[in-house]
Amino acid sequence: xxxxxxxxxxxxxxxxxxxxxxxxxxxxxxxxxxxxxxxxxxxxxxxxxxxxxxxxxxxxxxxxxxxxxxxxxxxxxxxxxxxxxxxxxxxxxxxxxxxxxxxxxxxxxxxxxxxxxxxxxxxxxxxxxxxxxxxxxxxxxxxxxxxxxxxxxxxxxxxxxxxxxxxxxxxxxxxxxxxxxxxxxxxxxxxxxxxxxxxxxxxxxx
Amino acid sequence: xxxxxxxxxxxxxxxxxxxxxxxxxxxxxxxxxxxxxxxxxxxxxxxxxxxxxxxxxxxxxxxxxxxxxxxxxxxxxxxxxxxxxxxxxxxxxxxxxxxxxxxxxxxxxxxxxxxxxxxxxxxxxxxxxxxxxxxxxxxxxxxxxxxxxxxxxxxxxxxxxxxxxxxxxxxxxxxxxxxxxxxxxxxxxxxxxxxxxxxxxxxxxxxxxx
Numbered sequence: 001x002x003x004x005x006x007x008x009x010x011x012x013x014x015x016x017x018x019x020x021x022x023x024x025x026x027x028x029x030x031x032x033x034x035x036x037x038x039x040x041x042x043x044x045x046x047x048x049x050x051x052x053x054x055x056x057x058x059x060x061x062x063x064x065x066x067x068x069x070x071x072x073x074x075x076x077x078x079x080x081x082x083x084x085x086x087x088x089x090x091x092x093x094x095x096x097x098x099x100x101x102x103x104x105x106x107x108x109x110x111x112x113x114x115x116x117x118x119x120x121x122x123x124x125x126x127x128x129x130x131x132x133x134x135x136x137x138x139x140x141x142x143x144x145x146x147x148x149x150x151x152x153x154x155x156x157x158x159x160x161x162x163x164x165x166x167x168x169x170x171x172x173x174x175x176x177x178x179x180x181x182x183x184x185x186x187x188x189x190x191x192x193x194x195x196x197x198x199x200x201x202x203x204x205x206x
Numbered sequence: 207x208x209x210x211x212x213x214x215x216x217x218x219x220x221x222x223x224x225x226x227x228x229x230x231x232x233x234x235x236x237x238x239x240x241x242x243x244x245x246x247x248x249x250x251x252x253x254x255x256x257x258x259x260x261x262x263x264x265x266x267x268x269x270x271x272x273x274x275x276x277x278x279x280x281x282x283x284x285x286x287x288x289x290x291x292x293x294x295x296x297x298x299x300x301x302x303x304x305x306x307x308x309x310x311x312x313x314x315x316x317x318x319x320x321x322x323x324x325x326x327x328x329x330x331x332x333x334x335x336x337x338x339x340x341x342x343x344x345x346x347x348x349x350x351x352x353x354x355x356x357x358x359x360x361x362x363x364x365x366x367x368x369x370x371x372x373x374x375x376x377x378x379x380x381x382x383x384x385x386x387x388x389x390x391x392x393x394x395x396x397x398x399x400x401x402x403x404x405x406x407x408x409x410x411x412x413x414x415x416x
Binding site for chain 1: 211214215218219221222223224225226227228229230231232233234241
């Protein structure tokens, strides 16, 4: 049956409309989880708050299991969905820049928009920076980054295939790794917050 | 950790555990988009004439796989010899898909007229099974052209028409059988071809008018 748009089962207009509502839902959840608070996101890097990691990993794993089961039930054809080819060097550099932006600004692009909607001025400043970065990259896309963009080409990467194991088994292993990471992060977070007193925690908005 | 966190972790682990027993991701049978389907429908190449079908049967063409999409009752009353009965609503059920999931046979669908076979063809096309044919005019045309061909009027008789008529007359004898009783029901059915084992997907048409 699905995906709807690549199979021309819905119009581009409906596609955008569905995206719009999913976007609103996403923003709502970000706000509800407290991600519009910059200290929450920066906390991942300092070790006093693991919420962001937990939420995003849970979302990714849920989507992974959900899509895998739905594909096996014949509801959605995952092979028709888009995923890009991997160029590991530019990905690493981009990831580092983005991580740096997370620490400095305390937002990721999604949470900055949610925070801006709640009226936070630092979020507007963050969005300006994001736009400068986007347009700066667009206008120098061909002139400056041509060589870097093509380094470290790996093609379409499938880790399960690369390891030579069944995809379902890989998903299970990933779930186990994630759960272990959750517990470790939680312990780390607890060891931090135990050292803080009430006024510190209040200050961080935890 | 809170109870809620245990619940979420439990669900994730359960989902991951279930995943172990599921198959790897492979492309599902495609549902073709409206545009390309419309293109396919307008393409007249799916039609095959009754004469061509008759010729293939008479020459014992092993690549022909005739499929009767009518109901089993109608099939029992009359069917073209060698035809297999798969009613429209059972085309994609169970193992029937295997007939279409190969490229060893030329599949020709027929019904009483053209429309039921056309619908069956459309259903197959929308699931990505390409290269199937529809017998133009169905059994009505079959009766008119093959079982009971009329001699063209003399003033309209051209060499081509005469050749066609002679062929049809030959086909009439072949299909109705030169029987003493003179029945024209043609009940002697050849054995239906066994289910093809080759399961190659029909090749995607590349370039040109798909």
